[in-house]
Amino acid sequence: MNIADGTQVASHIQHDKPRGLARWLFATNHKDIGTLYLWFSFAMFISGGVMALGIRAELFSPGLQFWQPELFNQLTTLHGLVMVFGAIMPAFTGLANWMLPLMIGAPDMAFARMNNWSFWLLPPAALLLMISFWVPGGAAAAGWTLYAPLSTQGGMGTDLTIFAIHILGVSSIMGAINIVVTVLNLRAPGMTLMKMPMFAWASLITAYLIIAVMPVLAGVVTMVLTDRHFGTHFFNAAGGGDPVMYQHIFWFFGHPEVYIMALPAFGIVSQVIPTFARKPLFGYTSMVYATSSIAILSFMVWAHHMFTTGMPATAQLFFMYATMLIAVPTGVKVFNWVATMWEGAMTFETPMLFAIGFVMLFTIGGLSGVILSVAAVDIQLQDTYYVVAHFHYVLVAGALFSLFSAVYYWFPKMTGKMYSEKLGQLHFWWSLVWFNITFFPMHFLGLAGMPRRIPDYALQFTDFNAIASVGAFMFGFGQLIFFYNMVRSIRHGQPAPQKPWEGANTLEWAIATPAPYHSFVVAPQLEVGDNGVILEMKGGEHH
Amino acid sequence: MRDNRILLKKLLLIACLMFGFAWALIPMYRVICEVTGINRVVKADAAPAAGSSIAPGVPVKLVFDANVQAGLPWQVKPLVRSMMARTGEFVRVDYEITNASNRRVVGQAIPRYLPAAAGPYVHKLDCFCFKEQAFAPGETRRFPVVFVVSRELPAELSELTLAYTVFDVPGKVAS
The missing domain is CATH 2.60.370.10 (Ctag/Cox11)
Structure with missing residues (x-):
């Protein structure tokens, strides 16, 4: 059977490349939609970054310099929401859109029209978030977690945020359904589940997590909405509700969400490190099982975000031990990456640099996570800058670095051009240094007791805050290097060979560069090794 | 194509069930806390057992x-x-x-x-x-x-x- 018959795009697929605005507005091609996702998330990354710089500018010195506390709280809230739902999640969905069909030999994503919807829902949601700054009362200011009772009291900015979350939720659920169906139903013959690339595994498991928990977030913010406007008392203690209940439901979503932002990163570095170490991924099967067990465990640890809510000691102990348990499969992954590099013939092109940076810094973030998992310690560190340092190590040096790694790694395949290696390496070292200057001092601030989400602070915190603010501005400006490199290379880059990386051996490198607009119209016959390594390929025509 | 549709429906069903699950968590938490008693942070004074007279002052x-x-x-x-x-x-x-x-x-x-x-x-x-x-x-x-x-x-x-x-x-x- 021609596998293209198995998708909705069968009739479109023979068409030429559409042109102009219509190409993007009515896009059904997975590569076009992937490109849209990636540019959208870059725009959101810049917007959220500007908010972060607003926060760091205010915190450069004690006292109130630039913003009133209300606006400062709005900045921290929107920075979190924009980065999580606007930058990181769409970037991973975009990469999955671009690369999954190429990596598993599918002609396109399973539901091409739905794919278009799931992207085009994002800009209106982002718009709702952005315009909420200018409505009476300003944007939501309850923190990205939108804790009740703060969120049940805010102005209409909170309503806009709730609607934006509904739309983002629908978008990411549709995107996730597309990924699950594509990976489960559209793999080329020979690309079996236990052979497919780790990136496909990570995307599949992440998609399942999204389908399972985004509806829970939609449910809980709907309860906030009905509490605000329709007289319910889910979280209103005066009406018999319970504000702590909000935290329980939110974090039932929130902790799997952490892994929604981490697992695809694990998938990316599991492709990049074997390529540049020129060795097969160490312990492929254990990687698959480690990823799955992290996903399952992520449903059982939510209350470690709530150690100070007056939980009984029994519950604290349960969630503490369950959380520590996650360090085991995560450790398996880190050791597997290190073992993959061990005695490998490594070269250090930009994707590999970002991947190694990921492994080192993510591990630091993981270890501070283990420290925070100890209930007795967490009670001291809850809502301090130690937590801020911890989750920026896993989200900036984790998720974001893996995204940079992925974009540099697949840039030649996507565009047919080489990026500037010199600028790429500058981008990496610049980001690495200033990232650490920004976030490492926050550990000390947190241990000394500086609370997060506060626009002013006691004088003894001044020095470390000044260092962090300088680091943040330099880190932010460094991202312009990346932007310049991308735009310039797309226009004037050297033509890329089909296989720009010597050690690359998964399916996307077996086809022409740039990847043809309609690839794998006829499914290839494959013989595949662990982690999607192509041993033999027959057929697989494209237009 | 039929396989894709079936899987789509199953996944949509999971999403809808999880939306319902968020709402079901409210009574579930209450019942779990009542049954296990783990959330009894404030304990009411035990009422004196029926029939017991108040001890006379000494x-x-x-x-x-x-x-x-x-x-x-x-x-x-x-x-x-x-x-x-x-x-x-x-x-x-x-x-x-x-x-x-x-x-x-x-x-x-x-x-x-x-x-x-x-x-x-x-x-x-x-x-x-x-x-x-x-x-x-x-x-x-x-x-x-x-x-x-x-x-x-x-x-x-x-x-x-x-x-x-x-x-x-x-x-x-x-x-």
């Missing part, structure tokens, strides 16, 4: 005392040194406190029970030790202490002493 000797640490400007004395009372009945006793210095000071009284085991059985209704007290230079004031000695007082505690120590609160000046 006599108890009360001794009142007060002391001041060296160097502090207070004179504190109870107007009654000791008295007999019955458990379960209101007892009122007055203390007289003088600020012997020529400055305005704020004092805080700290109670002490002898034997210490008697502490939980003394239920105070009013006491000057509940809050800080401000004094003008040389001012003398009388303060009441109203309390009940619980009927559950163990029989071996037939005599108990209530003693106060008064400290001045540093950094606070009476206005």
Whole structure:
């Protein structure tokens, strides 16, 4: 059977490349939609970054310099929401859109029209978030977690945020359904589940997590909405509700969400490190099982975000031990990456640099996570800058670095051009240094007791805050290097060979560069090794 | 294509069920907390078992005392040194406190029970030790202490002493 018959795009697929605005507005091609996702998330990354710089500018010195506390709280809230739902999640969905069909030999994503919807829902949601700054009362200011009772009291900015979350939720659920169906139903013959690339595994498991928990977030913010406007008392203690209940439901979503932002990163570095170490991924099967067990465990640890809510000691102990348990499969992954590099013939092109940076810094973030998992310690560190340092190590040096790694790694395949290696390496070292200057001092601030989400602070915190603010501005400006490199290379880059990386051996490198607009119209016959390594390929025509 | 549709429907069903699950969590948490009792942070006093009569009051000797640490400007004395009372009945006793210095000071009284085991059985209704007290230079004031000695007082505690120590609160000046 021609596998293209198995998708909705069968009739479109023979068409030429559409042109102009219509190409993007009515896009059904997975590569076009992937490109849209990636540019959208870059725009959101810049917007959220500007908010972060607003926060760091205010915190450069004690006292109130630039913003009133209300606006400062709005900045921290929107920075979190924009980065999580606007930058990181769409970037991973975009990469999955671009690369999954190429990596598993599918002609396109399973539901091409739905794919278009799931992207085009994002800009209106982002718009709702952005315009909420200018409505009476300003944007939501309850923190990205939108804790009740703060969120049940805010102005209409909170309503806009709730609607934006509904739309983002629908978008990411549709995107996730597309990924699950594509990976489960559209793999080329020979690309079996236990052979497919780790990136496909990570995307599949992440998609399942999204389908399972985004509806829970939609449910809980709907309860906030009905509490605000329709007289319910889910979280209103005066009406018999319970504000702590909000935290329980939110974090039932929130902790799997952490892994929604981490697992695809694990998938990316599991492709990049074997390529540049020129060795097969160490312990492929254990990687698959480690990823799955992290996903399952992520449903059982939510209350470690709530150690100070007056939980009984029994519950604290349960969630503490369950959380520590996650360090085991995560450790398996880190050791597997290190073992993959061990005695490998490594070269250090930009994707590999970002991947190694990921492994080192993510591990630091993981270890501070283990420290925070100890209930007795967490009670001291809850809502301090130690937590801020911890989750920026896993989200900036984790998720974001893996995204940079992925974009540099697949840039030649996507565009047919080489990026500037010199600028790429500058981008990496610049980001690495200033990232650490920004976030490492926050550990000390947190241990000394500086609370997060506060626009002013006691004088003894001044020095470390000044260092962090300088680091943040330099880190932010460094991202312009990346932007310049991308735009310039797309226009004037050297033509890329089909296989720009010597050690690359998964399916996307077996086809022409740039990847043809309609690839794998006829499914290839494959013989595949662990982690999607192509041993033999027959057929697989494209237009 | 049919396979894709079936899988799509299944996944959509999971999403809808999880949306419902968010709402179901509200009663679920309540039931789990009630069944396991893990959320009973505030415990209601156990009601006396039906049919049990209230124990009759027994006599108890009360001794009142007060002391001041060296160097502090207070004179504190109870107007009654000791008295007999019955458990379960209101007892009122007055203390007289003088600020012997020529400055305005704020004092805080700290109670002490002898034997210490008697502490939980003394239920105070009013006491000057509940809050800080401000004094003008040389001012003398009388303060009441109203309390009940619980009927559950163990029989071996037939005599108990209530003693106060008064400290001045540093950094606070009476206005």
